[in-house]
Amino acid sequence: MGTVGSKDRMEPTVIGDAVNLSARLESLAKNYETSLLISEATLNSLEDASAFDIHFVDRLRVKGKFRAT
Numbered sequence: 001m002g003t004v005g006s007k008d009r010m011e012p013t014v015i016g017d018a019v020n021l022s023a024r025l026e027s028l029a030k031n032y033e034t035s036l037l038i039s040e041a042t043l044n045s046l047e048d049a050s051a052f053d054i055h056f057v058d059r060l061r062v063k064g065k066f067r068a069t
Helices: 019-032 040-045
Strands: 002-006 009-013
Touching: none
Parallel strands: none
Antiparallel strands: 002 009
16 A cells, blocks of 8 residues: 655555455456455455355456465
């Protein structure tokens, strides 16, 4: 997270792997007609996954990712 640009034009932005993965999941959510998709890593980090109404829609690899992080 930071600011990029020149002294005449500065813009706040975020970059990185997590941001890229989030953008890809957001795009995929539209394809699957759902409001939210989470990664396997997120699913595995949930303390109690049974507390949520989770439906598996597919298993796929997003562009630029070769293994779960």
